[in-house]
Amino acid sequence: MNIHDEKILILDFGSQYTQLIARRIREARVYCEIHPCTVDFNKIEEFEPKGIILSGGPGSVYAEDSPQVDERIFDMGVPVLGICYGMQIICKHFGGVVSRSAEREYGRSELHINNDTDLFRGVSSEDKITVWMSHGDKLDSMPENFSVIGYTKNAPIAAMKHISRPFYAIQFHPEVVHTPKGSEIFRNFVVDICGCKQIWTSGNFIHTEIDKIREIVGDKRVLCALSGGVDSSVVAVLLHEAIGSNLTCVFVDNGLLRKGEADDVVKTFRDSFSINLVHVDARKRFLNVLKGVTDPEEKRKKIGNTFIEVFEEEAVKHGPFEFLAQGTLYPDVIESVSFKGPSATIKTHHNVGGLPERMNFSLIEPLRELFKDEVRKVGLELGIPEKMIMRHPFPGPGLAIRILGEVTEDRLAILRLADAIAINEIKGAGLYNEIWQAFSVLLPVQSVGVMGDNRTYENVLAFRAVSSVDGMTADWSRIPYEVLGSISNRIINEVQGINRVVYDISSKPPATIEWE
């Protein structure tokens, strides 16, 4: 059995939700990949999909220059499902008419369905389901040889199916949570209609990946930069399973880590996994480099460069290494359709990305097909403690970008303690796993307070908690007031140097998750 034999191809027409389509299909334990709608037809054939999904998108099929599909996909003998823009493409291809609708339909809608259709079978005991719509174009006339399998008040053709060939099209978005039965619809499509076996599981992934790593690496040596975060931890343990002592991990204590973090990481990886781990104490070095630096981009660049210098030195000391392992995930790899042109640099994300070129390493990226939730499942299956796997993401530049203004030992100590208290309260309230990321930020602002009848003039701390799927967009978490209250109370009482706590209620965009 090859876990990549049973796969679905998603052609992206620029929808904001294309990644969600992929996630829903993976949840049905079927492998899928996203490719731009402009991908070469040869590549589509080589991919050998068992089914194809056409995503939504901002274009209009009747407009000039609107994105098209290579029509040969309809002759490959595999089922095709069009969603929103994808539906409109199918409509046009088979001779129907799409035009601008007088009313945009955006939001929740009741879809009346034909329960006997294979696409909707078993989805609901009634003959209607709640779906989520987002379109301004509509099907005016149906293409020949199609029949309606679902309609809403505003859209008489909200779902249709070819009468003899496996082509399906739906106007609504089954991939968003607001279509509660969406997962069942995808399951019906990929399993029943396309005939995919549900073999995409973390266990199968691990076996396949271990074989692959052994084949590629042989008896050569691999270097892995280990932060103790989710991605690099999973990479390290997976590689260790595959090649044992030919793996060396380098963990850099840059002095910008959270309370107890360095000890935790070293202990877990040395004791529980007996992984070769080099623990570099570079605290002084990073703090020296950051002396007097207040500009956010300058901080990030200095930290990034220092990381690379440290890794170069360690690689020489403990080398030679032929390979460098990295925790690249699927969202970093997807080359989606962008109608917006080149984007501006918002912030320079630190990673050890400069290393491969400087050191002439070959790269190993065992997680490049996975989403974060899949990485977490693999990590748990590999026996990494849940406490590490469920950890919120933590940026490479660490607390340095959460101390606005200059980074000093004193300010690090204040932030570390406050952050530990806040996270402790969040965990105590049972909210930690629901929240994508929660953390504290020390502001370069002092405010007046009164403590024990005395005037204080001390630091302000901002607490931030967000919900997100991939960190690209985020909303601030609606944390109960009582929990916010106890966070504030404890921090002001227990942390010397803070006399005021504020809660950040900005979403991303227009704010970003981190403050710098």
Ligand SMILES: Nc1ncnc2c1ncn2[C@@H]1O[C@H](COP(=O)(O)OP(=O)(O)OP(=O)(O)O)[C@@H](O)[C@H]1O
């Ligand atoms: N203190 C560190 N020591 C060694 N490597 C590090 C350190 N901080 C970051 N890195 C490297 O930079 C990479 C990018 O960091 P990033 O935070 O994106 O991933 P992560 O820490 O593995 O996972 P998470 O997103 O859960 O924090 C890490 O995978 C790791 O290889």
Ligand SMILES: O=c1[nH]c(=O)c2[nH+]cn([C@@H]3O[C@H](COP(=O)(O)O)[C@@H](O)[C@H]3O)c2[nH]1
């Ligand atoms: O490895 C990292 N190196 C970085 O330099 C970095 N900067 C931000 N982040 C994390 O990325 C997500 C999005 O953050 P922003 O909205 O602040 O850009 C959030 O999860 C941030 O914590 C980083 N991760």
Ligand SMILES: NC(=O)CC[C@H](N)C(=O)O
């Ligand atoms: N979400 C979509 O795919 C929208 C498709 C098309 N632009 C419409 O408005 O109907």
Ligand SMILES: [Mg+2]
């Ligand atoms: Mg990290």
